[in-house]
Amino acid sequence: MAGAHVAQAQLSVRDLTVRFPTGRGTVQAVNGVTFDLARGASLGIVGESGSGKSVTAKTLMNLLPRTAEVSGDVIFEGEDVRQLAEQGREHFWGVKMTMVFQDPMTSLNPVKKCGEQIAETLRYHLKRAKKTALAEAEDLLAQVGIPEPGKRVDQYPHELSGGLRQRVVIAMALACEPSLLIADEPTTAVDVTVQKHLLDLLDTLRRDRGMSMILITHDLGVARGRCDEIAVMYAGRLVERAAPQTLFGDSRHPYTDALLRSIPRIDQPSHTRLEPIPGRPPELINPPEQCAYAPRCRFAQADCLESIPQISGVAGMHEFACFHPANTDRGREALAANLALGRTAAGLEITGSGGSS
Amino acid sequence: MKQFILRRVVQLVLVVFAVTFLTFASLNLVGDPLFNIVGVLSGIPDEQCEAVARGEIPDTQSSGLNMGDCALIAQAKEQNNLDRNVVERYGIWLSDMLSGDFGTSFVNGNEISDIVRERLPVTVRLIVLAQIVALGIAIPWGVASAYRANRGFDKVSTVGSFGLLSIPNFALGVILLYFFALRWQIFPSRYENAGWWSELQALTLPAFTLGLGLAATYQRLLRTDLITTLQDDFIHMARAKGMTDRHIMYRHALRPSMFSVITVFGVNTGALIGGALVVEQIFSIPGVGTELVEAVLRNDPPVVIALISVVAIGFVLINFFVDLMYGYLDPRVRAS
Numbered sequence: 209m210a211g212a213h214v215a216q217a218q219l220s221v222r223d224l225t226v227r228f229p230t231g232r233g234t235v236q237a238v239n240g241v242t243f244d245l246a247r248g249a250s251l252g253i254v255g256e257s258g259s260g261k262s263v264t265a266k267t268l269m270n271l272l273p274r275t276a277e278v279s280g281d282v283i284f285e286g287e288d289v290r291q292l293a294e295q296g297r298e299h300f301w302g303v304k305m306t307m308v309f310q311d312p313m314t315s316l317n318p319v320k321k322c323g324e325q326i327a328e329t330l331r332y333h334l335k336r337a338k339k340t341a342l343a344e345a346e347d348l349l350a351q352v353g354i355p356e357p358g359k360r361v362d363q364y365p366h367e368l369s370g371g372l373r374q375r376v377v378i379a380m381a382l383a384c385e386p387s388l389l390i391a392d393e394p395t396t397a398v399d400v401t402v403q404k405h406l407l408d409l410l411d412t413l414r415r416d417r418g419m420s421m422i423l424i425t426h427d428l429g430v431a432r433g434r435c436d437e438i439a440v441m442y443a444g445r446l447v448e449r450a451a452p453q454t455l456f457g458d459s460r461h462p463y464t465d466a467l468l469r470s471i472p473r474i475d476q477p478s479h480t481r482l483e484p485i486p487g488r489p490p491e492l493i494n495p496p497e498q499c500a501y502a503p504r505c506r507f508a509q510a511d512c513l514e515s516i517p518q519i520s521g522v523a524g525m526h527e528f529a530c531f532h533p534a535n536t537d538r539g540r541e542a543l544a545a546n547l548a549l550g551r552t553a554a555g556l557e558i559t560g561s562g563g564s565s
Numbered sequence: 566m567k568q569f570i571l572r573r574v575v576q577l578v579l580v581v582f583a584v585t586f587l588t589f590a591s592l593n594l595v596g597d598p599l600f601n602i603v604g605v606l607s608g609i610p611d612e613q614c615e616a617v618a619r620g621e622i623p624d625t626q627s628s629g630l631n632m633g634d635c636a637l638i639a640q641a642k643e644q645n646n647l648d649r650n651v652v653e654r655y656g657i658w659l660s661d662m663l664s665g666d667f668g669t670s671f672v673n674g675n676e677i678s679d680i681v682r683e684r685l686p687v688t689v690r691l692i693v694l695a696q697i698v699a700l701g702i703a704i705p706w707g708v709a710s711a712y713r714a715n716r717g718f719d720k721v722s723t724v725g726s727f728g729l730l731s732i733p734n735f736a737l738g739v740i741l742l743y744f745f746a747l748r749w750q751i752f753p754s755r756y757e758n759a760g761w762w763s764e765l766q767a768l769t770l771p772a773f774t775l776g777l778g779l780a781a782t783y784q785r786l787l788r789t790d791l792i793t794t795l796q797d798d799f800i801h802m803a804r805a806k807g808m809t810d811r812h813i814m815y816r817h818a819l820r821p822s823m824f825s826v827i828t829v830f831g832v833n834t835g836a837l838i839g840g841a842l843v844v845e846q847i848f849s850i851p852g853v854g855t856e857l858v859e860a861v862l863r864n865d866p867p868v869v870i871a872l873i874s875v876v877a878i879g880f881v882l883i884n885f886f887v888d889l890m891y892g893y894l895d896p897r898v899r900a901s
Contacts (some may be wrong), residue, residue, distance in 0.1 A: 304809025
């Protein structure tokens with residue numbers, strides 16, 4: 209697709225597919241996901257629960273359960289990550305590639321002091337002496353903006369607020385100076401007032417350290433100002449990928465379009481009615497050979513139900529997977545035809561115009 | 566933390582009072598204490614002894630059983646303060662006991678404190694060894710079966726642990742004795758104490774007899790708790806930190822999973838003392854259990870009371886340490 213682009217990439221994911229065999233059938237959690245991440249860049253992966261965004265992150269971090277069936281390539285700084293996992297390679301995860309989890313209330317070990325938990329990483333991977341590691345831990349706590357770091361190292365997680373705990377988790381992830389940080393919904397479980405501080409902190413740390421970041425979120429707004437590129441996932445597939453300005457101003461995939469319409473925007477007049485997306489996320493067990501979004505899509509045509517649209521476009525610029533993209537003539541035609549009929553090809557009943565009331 | 570310990574100490578003292586009083590009372594309120602001491606002689610009517618005291622009849626005729634019976638009764642009443650009420654007697658007995666004077670045996674007049682000093686350490690060593698055996702087996706076993714729960718090893722070990730749980734320890738003791746002491750002669754069949762090494766050898770089979778069943782209990786509990794802990798986010802976090810599974814199991818998952826084991830550890834010590842009683846008999850170990858059985862059989866209440874009190878206090882103390890262990894295992898306990 210894009211030769212020169214791949215060569216520069218720090219992380220390159222090719223046709224990643226993850227399946228989980230279950231009693232009811234095989235769950236297709238991730239389906240042919242392909243993306244590149246340049247050194248020092250930040251990528252936002254956006255999608256609702258079950259879209260495969262967390263499974264993608266867990267694949268990178270080698271955290272999938274043993275039952276998962278993975279195929280595709282994950283190359284990080286020239287090394288085959290899946291092979292490293294099979295070889296049981298040590299001092300890779302937690303050193304070069306680290307992760308921050310969603311819920312700081314549960315992601316710290318309740319019976320270990322915060323300082324100890326940060327120092328543990330340094331002692332384990334970098335073989336630091338206990339005292340040095342604890343001093344470094346204190347230093348890291350200061351770097352993530354925790355007041356009185358000297359006191360906090362000796363405190364247990366339950367003695368800290370959610371926001372502070374997430375900072376401890378971030379400090380832990382940064383301890384070995386990773387070159388890629390994966391943040392899986394890092395602010396979903398903390399107070400709204402703390403969210404912005406944490407996101408800004410991650411952003412600053414990333415820039416200062418020249419680190420790359422993958423920010424996983426269900427909130428387009430969170431990804432907007434902080435990512436060089438946003439990838440939207442739906443039902444295990446990447447459906448649209450573009451720089452934030454492009455995505456927010458000129459989205460192509462009807463799902464992205466619907467997501468944007470479902471969140472309040474400051475530039476719209478007040479009391480603008482938000483539009484919910486009809487229907488539910490699709491079953492991932494034995495999905496039919498059609499566009500996964502078609503049953504909920506206002507633009508759906510007969511061809512959407514016959515084959516799966518592949519993601520295409522200019523890599524690194526704007527890619528999307530849709531036969532009748534929004535904000536194009538093809539899309540407008542499809543929508544107009546559906547509105548005239550009052551229903552889409554998938555049988556969804558639609559009325560009125562999309563947008564403001 | 567200080568306050569936590571202080572509260573527990575106050576509780577401990579109250580429990581010790583309750584336990585010792587109940588033990589004392591059970592042998593002083595149930596039945597006639599005088600009967601317990603002098604047997605059928607306690608049936609001699611008071612008037613007869615009063616008549617003897619007044620010199621109206623000679624002591625030899627007081628009961629028609631023996632010479633000097635009334636004198637014996639008077640001595641028994643005097644020595645055991647039987648003219649006082651049970652609460653006063655308890656007070657005297659407790660203060661004597663706390664100062665190390667456990668009284669004397671009714672039957673052979675031995676100092677009970679000597680008996681305790683001689684017998685208790687053997688039983689304590691046996692129980693400690695049994696707990697070491699139990700935990701030493703249960704922890705790696707529990708970790709191994711929780712690591713790949715419901716897979717091959719875990720399934721086999723479930724069968725194994727239920728097998729161990731269902732063998733009564735007297736049966737297990739006899740089996741071990743037969744194979745390891747009589748047939749293969751790896752360990753001695755009788756207790757001997759010529760230095761710590763010979764005692765350790767002598768206590769090995771009894772310790773395994775007591776410890777194997779316990780190990781199976783601990784393994785079941787640890788396995789269940791570990792499986793729950795392994796679902797926790799901080800375990801995923803530890804994996805994301807790139808730690809090996811072994812490091813995660815022992816350094817992260819084990820400590821928060823020890824609660825049930827520690828609880829049962831404390832409670833089971835009581836059962837272990839009961840079990841030691843039987844096992845001491847099988848392996849002829851001169852411990853508290855053997856002495857307790859003998860004292861009951863020879864109708865020697867002061868010895869029984871003293872030994873039961875010592876055991877009860879030991880039990881309470883162990884559970885006190887278990888409470889402290891909760892605080893050590895989980896800092897959140899200290900705060901609440």
